[in-house]
Amino acid sequence: MERAVEIRNLVKSYEEEPVLRNLELDIPPGNIFGLIGPNGAGKSTLIGVLTGLLSFEKGEVKIHGMKLAPENELEIKKLISSVLQPPLLFEQFSSLEFIEYVCEIYEVEKEGLIEKAYSLMDYFDIKDYAKIKVNKLSAGSRKKLAFVTSVLVQPKLLLLDEPFEAVDVISIERMKTIIRRLKQRGVTIIVTSHILEVVENLCDDIAILHNGYIKAYLDSISRKELQRDSNLHEIFEKYVDVERKDDIVDWL
Amino acid sequence: MFYRLLTLNWRIFISNLNRFQLLLTIGYIMFLGIMLVNLAGTAIVVVMMDSNPWMTMELPWLTPDIYTFILMVFGNAFWVMHFSFTNMRLMNIEENRKLLGFGFPLKRLAKYLTIIGFCHPVNIIYNFTWLIFLLIQVDYAFQIPVAISAVALNYVLIYSIKNRFIRVVEKRFIAVVVGFLILVFVLFQFVSLFASNSSRIFAELIPQVETVNEFLSWLPGGMLIQTVTVHYGWMNAGIIFLFSSILVGLLVIDHFNKTKEGLLNPGLKKAEEEQGGLWRFLRKVLGRNAGKYYYYVMKHPYNRLQVLTLTIIPIVYVPLLMNVEYEIAQTILIPTILAGIPVALLAMGMANMYGYENREFLLHLQFPIGLEKQLKERFLGVIILPLLVFYLITIFELLVIPEIGSALEIFVANTFFFLMFMLLFVWSSYFQYKKASYSSFSYKHPIIPQKVTFAISFLIFTMGYFVFVPLNGLEWYRLTIMGTVIVIMGVYLWQHMDVLVNLFKNRVLMRLWNEL
Numbered sequence: 001m002e003r004a005v006e007i008r009n010l011v012k013s014y015e016e017e018p019v020l021r022n023l024e025l026d027i028p029p030g031n032i033f034g035l036i037g038p039n040g041a042g043k044s045t046l047i048g049v050l051t052g053l054l055s056f057e058k059g060e061v062k063i064h065g066m067k068l069a070p071e072n073e074l075e076i077k078k079l080i081s082s083v084l085q086p087p088l089l090f091e092q093f094s095s096l097e098f099i100e101y102v103c104e105i106y107e108v109e110k111e112g113l114i115e116k117a118y119s120l121m122d123y124f125d126i127k128d129y130a131k132i133k134v135n136k137l138s139a140g141s142r143k144k145l146a147f148v149t150s151v152l153v154q155p156k157l158l159l160l161d162e163p164f165e166a167v168d169v170i171s172i173e174r175m176k177t178i179i180r181r182l183k184q185r186g187v188t189i190i191v192t193s194h195i196l197e198v199v200e201n202l203c204d205d206i207a208i209l210h211n212g213y214i215k216a217y218l219d220s221i222s223r224k225e226l227q228r229d230s231n232l233h234e235i236f237e238k239y240v241d242v243e244r245k246d247d248i249v250d251w252l
Numbered sequence: 253m254f255y256r257l258l259t260l261n262w263r264i265f266i267s268n269l270n271r272f273q274l275l276l277t278i279g280y281i282m283f284l285g286i287m288l289v290n291l292a293g294t295a296i297v298v299v300m301m302d303s304n305p306w307m308t309m310e311l312p313w314l315t316p317d318i319y320t321f322i323l324m325v326f327g328n329a330f331w332v333m334h335f336s337f338t339n340m341r342l343m344n345i346e347e348n349r350k351l352l353g354f355g356f357p358l359k360r361l362a363k364y365l366t367i368i369g370f371c372h373p374v375n376i377i378y379n380f381t382w383l384i385f386l387l388i389q390v391d392y393a394f395q396i397p398v399a400i401s402a403v404a405l406n407y408v409l410i411y412s413i414k415n416r417f418i419r420v421v422e423k424r425f426i427a428v429v430v431g432f433l434i435l436v437f438v439l440f441q442f443v444s445l446f447a448s449n450s451s452r453i454f455a456e457l458i459p460q461v462e463t464v465n466e467f468l469s470w471l472p473g474g475m476l477i478q479t480v481t482v483h484y485g486w487m488n489a490g491i492i493f494l495f496s497s498i499l500v501g502l503l504v505i506d507h508f509n510k511t512k513e514g515l516l517n518p519g520l521k522k523a524e525e526e527q528g529g530l531w532r533f534l535r536k537v538l539g540r541n542a543g544k545y546y547y548y549v550m551k552h553p554y555n556r557l558q559v560l561t562l563t564i565i566p567i568v569y570v571p572l573l574m575n576v577e578y579e580i581a582q583t584i585l586i587p588t589i590l591a592g593i594p595v596a597l598l599a600m601g602m603a604n605m606y607g608y609e610n611r612e613f614l615l616h617l618q619f620p621i622g623l624e625k626q627l628k629e630r631f632l633g634v635i636i637l638p639l640l641v642f643y644l645i646t647i648f649e650l651l652v653i654p655e656i657g658s659a660l661e662i663f664v665a666n667t668f669f670f671l672m673f674m675l676l677f678v679w680s681s682y683f684q685y686k687k688a689s690y691s692s693f694s695y696k697h698p699i700i701p702q703k704v705t706f707a708i709s710f711l712i713f714t715m716g717y718f719v720f721v722p723l724n725g726l727e728w729y730r731l732t733i734m735g736t737v738i739v740i741m742g743v744y745l746w747q748h749m750d751v752l753v754n755l756f757k758n759r760v761l762m763r764l765w766n767e768l
Contacts, residue, residue: 014766051618053765077620088615090544092551097528104540105619 002065004029004157004188005050010059012045019045021212023059027190027205029156032183034203035192036232038240041209043192044085047161050190051082063157078106082159087146091135095126098134099149106153113152120148123178124171139166144175151178158182158189164198176202200232208239215239257348257364264347288377291330295385298326317461324465327385327473334378334410349515362512366504369511370411379407382476389480394489399479401496406476408503541626542633546601548608549634555600562593574653587656588716590645591669594638595712598670601634602677605752606685606760614764627753635674642670656720661727665719668734671741672715678751685755 005027012020019042027033035043048054049061052073061068063076090098099117104110121127124144129137137145143166150158158179164172179189179202193199199206206223208216216239230238301319351361386399468474484492530550535543549555566589573586606613616626649662656662723730 048765053614053617053761074620074622077618080618082618084614088612088618090609090612090615092548093531094528097531101540101544102615102619105621 002029003027003062004031004064005190006060006062006065008060010049010056010061012042012049012054012056014045019212020049020056023212023214025207025214025217027188029064029188030183030186031188031205032179032203033188033190034199034206035190035209036194036196036199036206036236037192037209041240042212043209044161046209047082047084047159047190047192050157050159051080051084052077079156080159081106081150081153081155083143083146083150083161083163085162085165086139087142089134089142089146091133093134094131095121095134095137095145096130098145099152102149103152108153117148117152120151120178121145123174124148140168140171143167144171147175147178151182156187158187160189160191162193163191164193164195172198196232196236206232208236210240254364254367257351257361258368260351261348261368288380291377291381292384295326295330295381296388298322299385299388317465320465321461321468323477324468324471324474327477328468328471329473330378330381330385331406331471331473331476334375334382334406345511345514352515358512358515362508362515365515366508366511369507370407375407379403382406386476386480389477391480392483394484394486395480397493398484398489398496399476401493401500402476402479404500405496405503406472408500408507412503412507538633538636539629541621541629542636545605545608545630546633546637549601552608558596558600562596566590566593582653583656583722584716584720586653587649587662587665587720588713590649591666591716591719592712593645594642594666594670595673597638597641598634598674599677601638602674602681605630605634605681606756606764611764614761617761623757624750624753627756628749631749631752638670642666661731664731664734664738668738669715669719671738671745673712675741675745676711678745678748681752682755685752685760 003026005025007023007025010020010023010025011018023042023046035046037043045054049056049068050063052068064079066072066076068076090101093101096114096117100113103113103117118127118130121130124147126137126141126144126148129141129145134142134145143163147160147163150160160179163175167175176198179191182189183204191199191203204220206218207214208218216235218235301322345365348361348365352358382403383400386403387396390396390399469478479492531543531547534547534550537543538546550559569589570586573582573589609616617623619626646662646666649656650659657665719730719734
């Protein structure tokens with residue numbers, strides 16, 4: 001079966017300091033995939049590699065069967081949209097201008113686009129900011145705008161790096177609703193987050209990334225087994241070898 | 253505590269500078285010195301022109317009314333310039349607000365920041381020039397305190413008005429300022445154009461000048477001049493001084509309160525709807541990608557200022573120089589000024605090709621359009637507008653001032669000029685991006701390469717002498733040399749068009765990612 005993402009032996013370093021070490025990962029299509037791990041685990045770097053922004057030293061990455069290489073670069077980029085942390089927006093444009101610009105690049109059909117954009121902005125309570133310059137928006141609104149735009153370009157693979165950060169609880173629920181609808185349409189979604197409850201509740205498969213390795217891959221079956229006795233938080237602590245340091249601050 | 257705050261702000265400023273930027277900052281300080289000398293010098297010349305025997309002999313049309321007219325125009329033009337340069341975003345409130353979280357008392361912080369805000373060197377230069385301009389006109393001792401208090405009042409008033417209304421009326425305000433400046437300079441032009449050959453016209457104009465003077469004397473600049481030209485006696489001087497001082501005090505308190513409010517309300521910036529007319533226009537003319545880039549270039553306040561300068565300088569100086577009976581001025585200075593315009597436009601576009609968009613450039617990289625294609629589109633966009641101006645200027649020179657050279661001479665010289673600076677900008681960008689320092693990539697602070705433009709203006713004039721000085725019989729040698737160099741530069745630029753693209757991939761991209 002063709003995988004949405006297929007990673008073999010991936011190595012990525014920053015100035016000779018390895019961040020991803022011989023990483024192996026398969027993500028099935030139409031999956032909501034959660035990627036969790038402590039700070040500095042390599043989650044954002046992995047997202048960076050998948051978006052094509054970061055190069056890597058070794059290994060192979062395939063997106064929907066196409067190898068991530070210069071000859072396929074544009075074809076692959078057509079399939080992907082992303083929300084990075086912090087989100088990347090065109091600061092000098094209004095929200096609507098930004099959406100129009102990006103959708104035009106992705107050759108999204110123009111008919112009905114504005115209506116769709118307005119309805120999604122309305123859903124996330126940012127409709128009033130349609131003609132407001134992006135650099136005037138709050139952190140939460142910026143995140144929502146980036147999310148709305150990434151949905152409108154109709155990707156096959158949606159990469160969300162900490163999409164719920166700075167977003168209010170109501171909008172988080174609405175984001176989850178949209179993500180589930182996208183899954184129903186066959187879109188693969190990769191979500192990184194530190195809010196384990198949301199990941200647990202939203203994702204089909206979850207991987208724990210630590211020190212550049214996938215420490216655990218929890219698909220729906222293994223999750224059921226593991227979670228019979230413990231929650232995701234406990235599983236996470238187990239795999240990342242959390243060291244209890246409470247005694248260090250005993251002086252407090 | 254004030255000393256600590258100053259040190260802290262100074263450290264924030266210094267820590268963001270690399271060695272190259274430090275050198276440029278020293279250059280900027282020198283520029284401020286030149287600015288002070290120029291402004292104060294102009295003010296002294298304007299005031300002294302009627303008392304200099306050489307001037308009265310050379311300028312027979314300089315009647316008392318015309319002299320008053322020049323004084324009034326200078327005063328009002330200077331006032332408008334001061335108004336447009338009194339920067340309100342000086343106090344680094346975003347950074348200093350953080351001190352409140354560490355227990356710095358609000359009132360004290362607001363007080364200190366108000367003082368720091370009033371002490372910007374450009375504003376001090378303006379006020380100092382005002383004082384020189386007014387105090388050398390003083391006839392009576394009682395005018396001195398009145399003039400000083402009027403200058404102080406003028407400054408705090410400008411500060412206060414701008415602080416309150418600038419955001420609401422910014423666009424209209426800029427249009428008014430630009431319109432007024434052009435109007436004032438056009439008036440100057442008329443004066444200079446008629447001056448060279450027409451005392452008769454002045455004789456006819458004198459009655460009107462008196463009326464115009466009356467009007468100008470009630471504009472802000474004129475009123476400041478009145479503090480030293482009208483005899484109002486000690487009693488009135490005391491009242492005006494007292495009244496002005498109270499007003500100054502009240503306005504400073506008001507500004508202190510505004511600063512306090514600003515420190516406590518980080519989210520007060522008003523979100524206004526954007527019209528996006530400029531963006532739509534540039535997108536139409538230059539395309540989606542290059543249009544967006546140029547839109548960002550034009551949105552930057554420094555570039556707006558440069559465009560304003562580029563509009564005003566030729567309007568003022570070219571007609572002036574055309575009327576001066578001094579051949580060298582026409583053959584060297586006019587073509588140099590005109591050739592400098594497309595070069596300055598090019599500098600604006602190329603000074604910081606990734607800095608204007610900074611991190612959001614990463615989004616462009618995710619688009620399903622090749623990076624090379626996007627960057628080449630940008631380069632072409634950056635070149636198209638200056639080239640358009642270049643051709644308009646060349647045609648203008650051929651039609652209006654053919655005496656500066658033949659079509660071939662003008663074209664070759666201008667092309668040489670343009671390509672030489674383009675090469676210079678590519679090289680300077682190359683070295684700058686190789687360093688890839690933080691300030692190179694911030695939208696807020698692409699100032700450093702912008703400041704290079706001050707140095708470039710000197711280079712432009714030096715080059716002007718090489719390129720435009722008349723050589724008569726030797727002209728063909730120069731044309732041959734310039735033609736050869738043009739071909740070499742053209743081939744080099746064509747072959748190395750991807751130099752900045754590769755640099756982006758190898759250095760800049762990683763830096764931008766790390767800044768995420």
